[in-house]
Amino acid sequence: MTKNNIEPVRLMANENPFGPSPKALAGINEQSQNVHCYPDWVPQTLKEKLAAKNQVPPKNIIVSAGSYELINLISRFLVNRDEEILTFDNTFIAYSLSAKRNGRKCVIAHMSGLDCNLENLISLCTNKTKVIFFANPNNPTGTIVTHDSLKNLLETVPDNVLVVVDEAYCEYVTDESYPDSRQLQKDFSNLIILRTFSKIYGLAGLRIGYGIAGEKLVKILAKNQILRSINLLGEKAAEAALDDVEYINHSASYNSKERAYLFNELKQLGFVVNESQANFQYLLFQDNEQKNNVYETLEKDGLMVCDLEIFGQEKSLRITIGQSETNQRIIDCLSQIK
Ligand SMILES: Cc1ncc(COP(=O)(O)O)c(C=O)c1O
Missing domain, CATH: 3.40.640.10 (Type I PLP-dependent aspartate aminotransferase-like (Major domain))
Structure with missing residues (x-):
């Protein structure tokens, strides 16, 4: 549980949000x-x-x-x-x-x-x-x-x-x-x-x-x-x-649809994003203050993304693409700051 008693969603390690087949x-x-x-x-x-x-x-x-x-x-x-x-x-x-x-x-x-x-x-x-x-x-x-x-x-x-x-x-x-x-x-x-x-x-x-x-x-x-x-x-x-080829195909096509959704929405909100080919989205910020603000806002809502500072990279976050409801929550949450 997070400080706000919200069940955290893991969006920091690029795992399959549906789990194993x-x-x-x-x-x-x-x-x-x-x-x-x-x-x-x-x-x-x-x-x-x-x-x-x-x-x-x-x-x-x-x-x-x-x-x-x-x-x-x-x-x-x-x-x-x-x-x-x-x-x-x-x-x-x-x-x-x-x-x-x-x-x-x-x-x-x-x-x-x-x-x-x-x-x-x-x-x-x-x-x-x-x-x-x-x-x-x-x-x-x-x-x-x-x-x-x-x-x-x-x-x-x-x-x-x-x-x-x-x-x-x-x-x-x-x-x-x-x-x-x-x-x-x-x-x-x-x-x-x-x-x-x-x-x-x-x-x-x-x-x-x-x-x-x-x-x-x-x-x-x-x-x-x-x-x-x-x-x-x-x-x-x-x-x-x-x-379980069907499961893999489903996970891939679901990810591709949700990836497009997140990319378009994040872009519309004015974030600097690129067209990812993976199951995560990379966000680059002007400064660390802006990045920390986004990280903390998501964290308060239980959305646990990866602050790339742990890997020595400044001004950037990586968000694993989740299930549809999670991705909508990410966008709703970020709409509040933009
Ligand atoms: C590019 C890349 N390779 C390998 C791994 C880790 O793979 P494994 O769990 O098989 O050790 C990761 C995990 O994040 C990764 O991003």
């Missing part, structure tokens, strides 16, 4: 009586299902305890101490954090406005660069890198530079210029794709994600994973969630 919940319930048992050494069924879904052989899939585990493994085991990680200044914080935690140098490229402009990365690429990380769509700005730009990056950087594209929000994208990264991965073995069950699949609490990469890289990452890092409930929920 009923099929995933049934999978969890079914397995709940087996939690005294260890999961298998390798989640083979899930791996095979992911391979079929992504039209790649199972040897190109690594299942992980969320994307965080893979980001950490990549920073730690694919980058030597004298090599560098390259990322952007306004992207997902886990890339620079995991570089820091693993004692790896992280070089930061500036974004061009809200876009991950890959030219800015290319200009900072040196013979020390080992891994490039970025999110597509980008968190927190919601912008995308197009297929052509990603292909150009892969054609430009040497093959020993690993390009990690984090597609945590890919299911929400409606822009047709979005990369077919799985196709590109077949031609560029230095491309690593990260996917997660934490967002549209609604399973963030079960910590389950996966990567698609060349066989050699998958082997190195798998060899260095903590033994049995994938928990039984996460594994079985993910298997069941993959069968």
Whole structure:
């Protein structure tokens, strides 16, 4: 409960407002009586299902305890101490954090406005660069890198530079210029794709994600994973969630409709917003005072959004797109200040 006795709505972590699919919940319930048992050494069924879904052989899939585990493994085991990680200044914080935690140098490229402009990365690429990380769509700005730009990056950087594209929000994208990264991965073995069950699949609490990469890289990452890092409930929920295509399609189309609603309404109210391709909206303010005022007004109404200051970004908020009633509440609430 908030100070005003209102049930808070979580709009700060880009979770699916509908929760997991009923099929995933049934999978969890079914397995709940087996939690005294260890999961298998390798989640083979899930791996095979992911391979079929992504039209790649199972040897190109690594299942992980969320994307965080893979980001950490990549920073730690694919980058030597004298090599560098390259990322952007306004992207997902886990890339620079995991570089820091693993004692790896992280070089930061500036974004061009809200876009991950890959030219800015290319200009900072040196013979020390080992891994490039970025999110597509980008968190927190919601912008995308197009297929052509990603292909150009892969054609430009040497093959020993690993390009990690984090597609945590890919299911929400409606822009047709979005990369077919799985196709590109077949031609560029230095491309690593990260996917997660934490967002549209609604399973963030079960910590389950996966990567698609060349066989050699998958082997190195798998060899260095903590033994049995994938928990039984996460594994079985993910298997069941993959069968509920209808639920995912519904979540994506609902999000796209609500995203348009929020974008148009926020724009009409005079906020600086951009056309997000994800399940959140990014708001940029003239100063921190204005941002704090909006944050506090929403908070009083139980609408808990993300103040990006926690990630070192000033003058900006990120609001997860919720269910229709929540989005209307956001607009009603903000109408009072504008
Ligand atoms: C771009 C991006 N990648 C990965 C994650 C985290 O994924 P996971 O829960 O699979 O570790 C997030 C969570 O906010 C994210 O925004």
